[in-house]
Amino acid sequence: MRNMIIASTSTIHGTDYLSYLLPDIMEVFKKQSVKNLLFIPYARPGGISHDTYTDKVKTAFKDTEIEVQGIHEFKNPKEAIENAEAIFTGGGNTFVLVKMLYDLEIMSSLRKQLYAGTFYIGTSAGSNICGLNMRNTNDMPIVMPPNFKTMGAVGYNINAHYLDPEPSSTHMGETREERIKEFHCYNNLPVVGLREGSYIRVQNEKEMLCGIHTARIFQQNKNAMEVPSGYNFAELLK
Template identity: 40%
Template structure:
């Protein structure tokens, strides 16, 4: 497998994908054709056009799967797969209904490069239980692609010590997840990404991440950190 999992598609003040574009270009086959999955947003045409414009600058052709009578055929014919961000519940429901959940999983495990951003990163995990999104739609279960054996929290934000907000912090919410599930959670801040093969996993990007495990103190991780140990974890849900 070859995965590039981005916490976000856009950094503040920058164009879409700009901060990660060189890495994306290196991850995708030169001159290749990418199946773009825009189901996480409602305006799928506009979203696909945005991705196509960004990737055209590095010689990549984009085809939106939503325009095909059989989206699975687009994925089967593509040189790479890019699953865009938006609402993770909306995305997963569409992947289930189109049959793409199984098709994408099969192709990626056969070696087709995968790029996920935000919601597209969330669905690379075993489940979408650590997404930040509101369940605006109801998928048929929370099981996702399972391309990595651990959970990711995209858009991870640290608590602001100066804030008067009395609600739960992101870390507290993830600790609640760990009370019922014994699965490592990688909190990826804006600008972080994770590159994964079957035997390697390494953080990249312009910001660090935070690893949370049941019964352990969170660990700070800088860009460049070797995360291969996460590929060997045993996981237990609803424990």
């Protein structure tokens, strides 16, 4: 049984950190009587410390009764995952995040807990690791993880912060869609482009697109497909 929020971003422009996701998060916490949230800060956006990143999450929950603890505060991170009431993995650099999860030998532990029903929230890099591998991240490979394989909590890859081409842009580099087409020259995994403010609400066998935006699905040797809010991504695997 899976119970997850897979979000493109933690923050919509002009709003507070996590504010657009908090109503759904708190609804789950209330139903499941969650009081403690385990935060995984390993992606370290901008190279900030684990403590600083964890404090940012604590601030987001300051008006609630939820206690936030960073996984780095525990002597045994594997036990912290196994005993967590809920888990949140924040955004940043996916290469850094995945390397840490492998170095600490907790990637498989995290996957096990997700499939056991522990509520999981992922934003950006924390969402990228929900896919089958991390090969559709937008991040620089500033470190090298031992493996690109991630949790496989969904049967496709996530491209967080998906951007549409700007007709008036003078940027001459490849668009996000062109990069994903390059990926499909060598891989046949579906890729879901999640726009800012969109997220996938996974509940058991349902994987529903939430938010005001459509999402873009890319598949090898097929035209890209736009899907509306309310689309069930589990249909991709049928």
